[in-house]
Amino acid sequence: MQVKLFDSELQVMNILWEEGDMTAKQLSQILNERIGWNKNTTYTVIKKCIKKEAIERIEPNFICHPIIRKEQIQEQETTELIDKIFNGSKSLLFASLLDKKKMSASEIEKLKQIVKDLE
Incomplete structure (x- = not known):
């Protein structure tokens, strides 16, 4: 729904x-x-x-x-944002997020783990 x-x-x-x-x-x-x-x-x-x-x-x-x-609303809103602003490209969304903000070593490690888990 x-x-x-x-x-x-x-x-x-x-x-x-x-x-x-x-x-x-x-x-x-x-x-x-x-x-x-x-x-x-x-x-x-x-x-x-x-x-x-x-x-x-x-x-x-x-x-x-x-x-x-x-979580349902977060998923819907994220999908809508990706579709509307980034033409359906998750990688463009992440590139935009990562380009604009300094990240701590801990945050970088968390992202690496997320990507690793997807493989």
Whole structure:
């Protein structure tokens, strides 16, 4: 199932992925503290996530449960980025990332291991 989440919806999902199931009220309080959203904004975004089947509403107490996994969204977003910006080329994406940032020896070793595991 492909679900396109906007930035506001990802804010909600990230909290649920980090913290697990919680009530809409708790979610609203966290989002108010972190980014200043009011209750109505939070509930509107939660309802959009429910409509997209990213969140399941469990009663009583309007408990929000993430249906989709973070890894699923990461994979979708990465694939979309590669297709849209790099014409489907993973190597161009990596070349772009590696060209713009200094990497530690540890990061370089991790990348070497990832490539080795793919062989």
